[in-house]
Amino acid sequence: MNRPQMPCNPEEIGSLFLFEQLAPQQLGRLCSEGRVELFEPGPVYAESDPADCFYVMIEGTVVLSRRVGDDDVEVSRTSQRGVYGGAVQAYLGDRVRQVYNNSMRVTEPTRFFVLPADTFAAVMQEWFPMPVHLLEGLFFGSKSVQAAIGQHERLLALGSLSAGLTHELNNPAAAAVRATATLRERVAKMRHKLAALAEGPFSREMLEDLVEIQDRTAERVAKTTALGPLETADREDALADWLEDHGIDHGWQLAPAFVQAGLDTDWLEQVATAVDEEMLSGAVGWLNCTVETELLMNEIEDSTTRVSALVDAAKQYTQLDRAPYQVVDVHQLLDSTLLMLSGKIGPRIEVVKEYDRTLPRIPAYPAQLNQVWTNLLDNAVSAINSAGGQGTLTVRTALVDHERVLVEFRDTGPGVPPEIRSRVFDPFFTTKPLGQGTGLGLDISRRIIVDKHRGSLQFESEPGDTRFQALLPLTAETPGEPS
Structure with missing residues (x-):
């Protein structure tokens, strides 16, 4: 768009606080390589567009905003002369992706001094080499520290998850080992019973009837369902x-x-009918071995199925064998994370799932979403534990505005105090005791939801009811780069 360009007055430019210490020849260079433009009310630049200009307001009113989900959230509004925005990191060159980090608009006719990004970078490096080196060191040092601490936090979470997974795997594995050892004893006992039956005065017809009963018994064992305590005692x-x-x-x-x-007296009557009275005790003993063997095999099957389910959950959680960006079912991700964290959640916290199973699958980075779920669940568990360790953790999903999926984590902990609510997403801010938290969990979660998935992350809190809500779009925009 062609905007009115106005004369660039070095004295006026020099009156702006950014440039007030510059020499006349430096101001002259700025005016020769930059320009003064008049913007009518409306947008100046948009967030995520290539950052090709550095803007300094001479007079007027500017509003800065950030995109959060589908909303533009105003972060600053000012009429102060000399405020600036745009390609503020141009001095870093191509080492950083140069895009506008926010959106700028003006609410009245506003004059800007506009400097091309490459010119801004050149004068910064030429006129202020030491400050530029310090700024570069600060920028990349901060990035390195955040990356290192973020990696450390992921390793801590992985250690906690590994401990929980080990605990969860140990129970069914130990049960399978015990059942196998007992099964070996029962099979040996069955061989002895079989030898006793072979030596007994059983007719061919009796043995055939007994084998048929044995087969039917095995089928009943496989299909049995658990009875209530009173019914079990009566039977x-x-x-x-x-x-x-x-x-x-x-x-x-x-x-x-x-x-x-699942057997009863009617079954015993069938056995008594099939054999002579003097053979009944041996037949019942033989069938008892069959029943115990089938029950043990059921136990082994249940245990190994449980182990297999845990391994599948771990694969689902880590996404090691899957594409980084794919269309996923959020419920599968939530279930795998809950299973991985079950040891940490413990028996005193009731987990309630309020899933909307009609939700469609969404495009996402599933491994990173699992990291968000882990952070939010961990915070909820910590909040409940700080209030005595007993409470309810509710995980809810829903469709919002036919365009977004809501994933909500609600806990009955003490809530977030009003005085720190504005800081919960700040990097390195934590309320956990020293050594128990890095303060990056919510910052990482926000960046994954907002920057990677173009969604939003927000919370509501009062004593006994804290809700962290992630909103994810149903349709894919251009995804952020994975970290």
Whole structure:
């Protein structure tokens, strides 16, 4: 757009606080290589566009804003002469992607001194070499420190998750080991029972009937469902009484396994019908071995399935074998993170899932979203623990405005004090005890949600009800570069 260009007066430029210490020849160079432009009310430049000019306001009113999700949030409004914006980091050259970090607009006719970015960089490096070196060191040093601490925080989180995963894996693995050892004993016992049956006076028809009952029993064990405590006790009593009435010793020891397998007195009657009375005790003992073996195999299957599920959750959480940017189901990401953190959450915190299962899949960096969920869940758990360690953690998803997915983490902790609410997203700010937090968790989370995913991260808090809300767009814009 062609805007009115006005004469550049070195004396007027020199009256601006940025340039008041410059020599006349330096001011002359600025006027010869820069320009004065008049902007009517409206935009000057837009956030994320290539930063090709450095702007210094001579007179007028400017408003600076940042994009948060679908909204432009005003961060500054001023009429002070000499305020500046635009390509303020041009002196860093191509070592940093040169884009506008905010949007600028004017609310009345406003005059700017406009300097091309490459000219601004040249005069900075020529006139102020030592300050430029100091600024470069400060900028890149700060980046390095943040990256190092961010990596340290990720390693701490990984250590915590590894400890939790180890704990979660140990339970089913130990159960499988115990069940396998017991199964070995039961198989040996079954071999002895089989030898005893072979030596007994069983007819061919009796053995065929017994094998058929054994097959049906195995099928029933595979399909059994758990009973309530009262129903279990009643059925155990009934089976023990039946076994005792039919002269089978230690019936009370056999009854629990039969009940766990879903068997009842009707099943025992079928066994009694299939064999002679004097063979009943041996047949019941043989079938008891079958039942115990099937139950142990069920336990091993459940344990190994649990281990497999934990490994799948770890793969889902880390996304090691998947593309960095893809279309994902946020519920799968949330479930894998909750499972990885289950050891840290502990039994005293109730986790409530309020998922909208109709939500569509969204384009995202899943591994980085898992890092956000980890940070927000960790903060929620810490808040609940600070209030006694018992409470409720609610994870909710919903569709907002038909355009965004909401992921909300709600805890019943003490809340965020009003005096620090404006600082919770600041780098290195933490309320955790020394050594327990870097203060980068929420800053990293905000940058992942806002910068990488073009979403927004906000919170509401009062005692007993704190909610951190991430809003993610349903459609893909140009994603930010992954860190």
